Amino acid sequence: MRTESVDILILGSGGAGLFAALHAYDQNPSLDILVVTKGLLGKSGCTRMVQGGFNVVLDPRDSIERHFTDTLKGGRYINDQELAWALVKDAPETINELETRVGCFFDRREDGTIHQKAFAGQSFDRTVHRGDLTGIEIMERLRDQVLGRGIHVLEEHRAVELVTEEDRVVGALVLDIRRGEFVGISARATLLATGGGPTMYKIAAPSLEKSEDGLALAYRAGALMRDMEMVQFHPTGLLAGAGRVTGSVLEEGLRGAGGYLFNARGERYMVHYDKEHLERATRDVVARAGYMEIMNGRHGPQGGVFIDVSHLGAAFVRKTFPGMVQRVKDIGCDLATGPVEVSPTAHFHMGGVAIDAAGHSSLLGLYVAGEDAGGVHGANRLGGNGVAESTIYGRRVGDALGREAMDLSLTITSEAEWERRAVHHTRFWRRGQGGNPAHLLLELKGLMWDRCGLVRREADLIACQESLEELEARVEHLSVGGDREYNLRWGDALNVESLITVSQMIVRSALVRTESRGSHYREDYPHEDHAHWLKTVYVQQSSESKTMQTMTRDIAFTRHIPEELKEVVNDVVPR
Amino acid sequence: MQVTVRVERSTGTASYSVDTKAQQTVLDVLFYIQNELDETLSFRCSCRVGMCGSCGMVINGKEGLACRTGLDRLGPVVTLQPMRHQGRIKDLVVDMGDFFSKYEAVRPYLTPRPEVQDPIVASPRSKLREAIDLGLECISCGLCLSACDVMTAVPEFLGPAALNRAYNLIADVRDDARDRRLAVVGQARSGVWQCHTHMSCVEVCPKNIAPTRAIAQLKQKLIVRRFMGHRERPIPKLQYIVKEGG
Numbered sequence: 001m002r003t004e005s006v007d008i009l010i011l012g013s014g015g016a017g018l019f020a021a022l023h024a025y026d027q028n029p030s031l032d033i034l035v036v037t038k039g040l041l042g043k044s045g046c047t048r049m050v051q052g053g054f055n056v057v058l059d060p061r062d063s064i065e066r067h068f069t070d071t072l073k074g075g076r077y078i079n080d081q082e083l084a085w086a087l088v089k090d091a092p093e094t095i096n097e098l099e100t101r102v103g104c105f106f107d108r109r110e111d112g113t114i115h116q117k118a119f120a121g122q123s124f125d126r127t128v129h130r131g132d133l134t135g136i137e138i139m140e141r142l143r144d145q146v147l148g149r150g151i152h153v154l155e156e157h158r159a160v161e162l163v164t165e166e167d168r169v170v171g172a173l174v175l176d177i178r179r180g181e182f183v184g185i186s187a188r189a190t191l192l193a194t195g196g197g198p199t200m201y202k203i204a205a206p207s208l209e210k211s212e213d214g215l216a217l218a219y220r221a222g223a224l225m226r227d228m229e230m231v232q233f234h235p236t237g238l239l240a241g242a243g244r245v246t247g248s249v250l251e252e253g254l255r256g257a258g259g260y261l262f263n264a265r266g267e268r269y270m271v272h273y274d275k276e277h278l279e280r281a282t283r284d285v286v287a288r289a290g291y292m293e294i295m296n297g298r299h300g301p302q303g304g305v306f307i308d309v310s311h312l313g314a315a316f317v318r319k320t321f322p323g324m325v326q327r328v329k330d331i332g333c334d335l336a337t338g339p340v341e342v343s344p345t346a347h348f349h350m351g352g353v354a355i356d357a358a359g360h361s362s363l364l365g366l367y368v369a370g371e372d373a374g375g376v377h378g379a380n381r382l383g384g385n386g387v388a389e390s391t392i393y394g395r396r397v398g399d400a401l402g403r404e405a406m407d408l409s410l411t412i413t414s415e416a417e418w419e420r421r422a423v424h425h426t427r428f429w430r431r432g433q434g435g436n437p438a439h440l441l442l443e444l445k446g447l448m449w450d451r452c453g454l455v456r457r458e459a460d461l462i463a464c465q466e467s468l469e470e471l472e473a474r475v476e477h478l479s480v481g482g483d484r485e486y487n488l489r490w491g492d493a494l495n496v497e498s499l500i501t502v503s504q505m506i507v508r509s510a511l512v513r514t515e516s517r518g519s520h521y522r523e524d525y526p527h528e529d530h531a532h533w534l535k536t537v538y539v540q541q542s543s544e545s546k547t548m549q550t551m552t553r554d555i556a557f558t559r560h561i562p563e564e565l566k567e568v569v570n571d572v573v574p575r
Numbered sequence: 576m577q578v579t580v581r582v583e584r585s586t587g588t589a590s591y592s593v594d595t596k597a598q599q600t601v602l603d604v605l606f607y608i609q610n611e612l613d614e615t616l617s618f619r620c621s622c623r624v625g626m627c628g629s630c631g632m633v634i635n636g637k638e639g640l641a642c643r644t645g646l647d648r649l650g651p652v653v654t655l656q657p658m659r660h661q662g663r664i665k666d667l668v669v670d671m672g673d674f675f676s677k678y679e680a681v682r683p684y685l686t687p688r689p690e691v692q693d694p695i696v697a698s699p700r701s702k703l704r705e706a707i708d709l710g711l712e713c714i715s716c717g718l719c720l721s722a723c724d725v726m727t728a729v730p731e732f733l734g735p736a737a738l739n740r741a742y743n744l745i746a747d748v749r750d751d752a753r754d755r756r757l758a759v760v761g762q763a764r765s766g767v768w769q770c771h772t773h774m775s776c777v778e779v780c781p782k783n784i785a786p787t788r789a790i791a792q793l794k795q796k797l798i799v800r801r802f803m804g805h806r807e808r809p810i811p812k813l814q815y816i817v818k819e820g821g
């Protein structure tokens with residue numbers, strides 16, 4: 001087997017992975033850094049797919065404190081306040097670096113300063129963007145800088161396992177997708193930046209290669225996970241029949257700019273769900289409202305509701321949202337002149353690996369940044385805070401890696417040990433006729449959508465848990481054939497395995513949280529229960545029994561007590 | 576709709592008969608074939624919405640993104656080939672390393688001028704913004720290189736995307752490596768002079784970028800430099816840009 005040993009191993013080449021690579025390199029160019037990525041460098045993942053933009057305080061009339069309180073309010077107060085604070089505090093310097101050092105060029109106002117547009121759930125228009133396809137600009141330029149520094153990259157290689165030694169992560173087993181061979185990589189420090197991606201739902205937005213690998217790997221290695229029940233559904237996922245464009249997002253700026261949502265009867269249904277904010281309520285509220293309309297039969301021919309921006313004027317829509325207009329045109333409709341059928345779509349996982357503000361996980365040597373991490377967004381992420389998280393935490397954690405990597409020892413895993421581990425991931429090959437992973441994935445997607453989606457109930461969750469066990473058992477009967485080189489079906493099998501593991505964490509945590517908060521809605525506990533649930537739900541694999549354990553802990557109000565909570569929380573306790 | 580899909584695979588041409596549904600794209604059909612008919616077929620994609628530039632291929636003889644090419648436009652027989660002028664990994668998956676080594680040659684990364692400490696002030700209608708805006712949307716999908724007629728005769732040619740990126744940076748007042756970059760794009764064998772304005776790149780670009788325009792601008796800059804030497808318009812000072820932004 002090919003083996004390598006490096007100082008820093010970075011898994012994933014989205015905003016978090018690439019920014020971390022740049023910062024670690026700039027801290028200490030003599031470090032041996034390796035980026036391993038499931039897709040192509042900077043072309044895979046969801047930072048690339050960011051449309052709307054990036055939240056940052058640039059205007060003197062706005063303030064970091066306001067961005068902070070908006071983020072906590074959006075997260076229904078269960079964010080880790082230290083993590084959320086680091087996000088809002090570092091946002092301005094991150095945008096500055098992207099513009100002046102990385103080479104991005106964001107849209108400008110008439111006076112030549114950076115333009116900021118309206119997103120939902122925010123008390124100020126603070127979303128920086130490049131048209132309505134912002135992620136392309138960010139990722140192309142970050143990729144250019146990585147090329148410029150000559151950082152070593154393995155493309156179309158996927159991590160399948162983290163290797164631990166006594167609570168320390170010492171590297172990762174990686175599958176070279178092109179050759180169908182394994183590579184064992186020992187590292188002083190490993191960064192998990194595979195970008196989560198809740199693709200275990202029937203309708204989902206993330207890039208197609210994403211399958212929550214990072215969360216499955218971290219869990220299996222014993223890392224502490226949090227907020228796993230918190231899966232964000234974006235209210236306006238495009239419906240395009242059997243096409244894979246289905247689930248892709250029509251960006252939030254459409255609602256920000258004043259777009260309307262209608263049900264099939266032509267009613268602006270948000271009036272019944274949030275009279276004050278209407279379509280500009282936070283995503284959790286708008287997505288659930290759409291889901292309720294659909295479940296109550298007020299849906300269109302494709303089972304969705306309708307977004308309509310035509311009253312803003314066709315010329316304005318075409319100029320402001322050219323990417324969205326183009327995408328809708330691809331499926332034969334016109335966004336500028338009429339309604340388009342949409343559905344809630346699984347978009348982002350707030351839950352993830354528990355970290356501190358420098359990206360340390362509970363395991364020494366394992367760092368986490370971006371969507372793989374949990375805690376920044378609490379129960380619901382504000383639009384525009386996602387790419388902010390991946391880039392800001394990429395920078396922060398890159399700095400930490402640059403400073404700390406050489407203080408961690410390098411443990412070289414033996415070739416025999418690598419071989420032993422690899423066998424597990426090739427088990428699909430030893431079977432004759434067996435199940436098709438693509439079919440298993442479809443079953444999983446249906447199951448999670450129906451039983452653990454936007455509206456949850458105890459009975460459904462328990463049934464879901466049982467079904468997941470059954471699906472997990474069926475992973476062992478999947479079969480893969482043909483050549484090992486670039487074998488997509490093998491990839492499907494590994495993907496569905498990750499997704500089932502992470503689905504189990506979602507369901508378990510959803511059962512534990514007997515209230516409704518943010519994106520987690522329990523029909524049997526429909527109210528937010530501040531008295532009992534200002535808490536985080538954690539998940540961890542027990543090191544002895546290898547079973548899934550959950551526990552809860554009170555939220556630490558380390559910086560701010562929101563007005564709404566003054567009755568239940570007394571004092572700020574700084575960390 | 577019944578469609579015959581012919582795929583030029585590493586092992587030869589394979590033919591599949593597929594029943595397609597409305598609003599499906601070439602990418603949907605590839606997934607269907609791989610999931611249901613032939614698990615050994617390989618292709619590449621990520622975003623499925625035309626943003627990542629991973630799914631380029633030659634569709635009925637013309638370069639296109641699989642995820643943005645609707646079947647309704649293609650007729651009853653669809654032929655799929657890997658992109659040209661790039662090595663093949665397997666089936667429709669090409670080695671984009673060939674594309675990126677050309678791209679890297681032009682130093683595609685901003686080399687920031689140290690005095691640029693804050694985002695520059697540039698009105699959307701300023702000349703500066705105009706120059707940059709036009710080429711910025713590139714998703715490095717490689718379709719232009721695949722379609723480029725020059726590549727057949729001159730494999731060293733840097734190709735449309737790399738030259739387009741070079742132009743963007745040369746037009747970018749924040750950048751400090753203009754001379755080095757001009758030297759690269761001016762090289763006789765690999766540089767801009769090889770382009771004979773066939774415009775194939777413009778025709779296939781999924782983002783409606785015109786690399787030919789960028790190449791023409793580069794040629795002009797090189798000529799100015801050759802004949803006027805130091806009398807060429809100096810790189811604008813940053814203060815100047817602020818005014819130009821008005």
Ligand SMILES: Cc1cc2nc3c(=O)[nH]c(=O)nc-3n(C[C@H](O)[C@H](O)[C@H](O)COP(=O)(O)OP(=O)(O)OC[C@H]3O[C@@H](n4cnc5c(N)ncnc54)[C@H](O)[C@@H]3O)c2cc1C
Binds near residue numbers: 013383
């Ligand atoms: C359609 C869409 C639109 C969005 N729009 C916005 C927006 O407007 N504003 C906003 O703030 N946020 C938005 N988001 C959210 C935002 O994209 C994410 O929060 C953020 O970009 C995640 O960044 P990341 O670096 O953590 O992961 P990603 O950018 O997803 O990168 C993950 C990387 O890891 C790789 N990878 C995956 N598995 C493995 C493995 N096993 N081994 C090695 N590599 C692996 C992937 O190939 C990829 O390179 C959007 C998300 C989507 C899906």
Ligand code: FES
Binds near residue numbers: 623630631643
């Ligand atoms: S899959 Fe991203 S451009 Fe087609």
